[in-house]
Amino acid sequence: MTFSELAAIVLLLGLAGVGCSRSPAMEPDRNPQQGAILLSAHGCGSCHTIPGVSGASGTIGPPLAGYARRAYIAGKLPNQLDNLMRWIRDPQSIEPGTAMPNLPVNEAEARAMAVYLYTLR
Template sequence: MNRRLRWSLALLVALPALLAAPGCGSDDSPPPPEVRDGQPDRGATLIARYGCGSCHTIPGIDRANGLVGPPLTRFGSRSYIAGELVNNADNLQHWIADPQAVEPGTAMPDLGVSAIDARDIAAYLYTLD
């Protein structure tokens, strides 16, 4: 049996399993994370006050069109924060309040965000799904 025929047969055998395997396009994703007791409207105000839009593009925030950090569009649908942390409320609040503790040397500056402010900023970001 020639090489091409063997490859074709192997593909035919494997194809049904490959098509049935879950992948990135699966609709079985968990619901977006949320921050209990967070105030998204206050979070939007804080995002503007802390100047997050000077580095990030953030939907719904006036003049938040920065290109230094990643755009935060559809943030609630993302799997990871900064490629380091699973995207959940506790991790996001930790990242916002103390990014250098999560990833020393990251370009994300420590802005002195309080725990309460981080909670509300996270609540706003999770509306972006």
């Protein structure tokens, strides 16, 4: 077998998803730091103080320190992953008129942010 044949096989295996298919940076569950970057990028920190998120020292919304130990989200929903993702994407449908605006956050981003918040104990 020539080197280029071998390279072609390795490439095909990669495309077929054999072995390690996703990079750690795309796997929020394994890399909560991704969530911290998103929380910063989406401006959540302009309203919330969030430990470990750069520039997140806002006081308009409640501080999110210790969020993993919180029983309820905004006093409304049991604090679990799917509910937290819903809240992050669409707080206005859960609590109409809340001062937290609906922000353009997709599902993967909301998941990454929630995963990060659950590292806060």
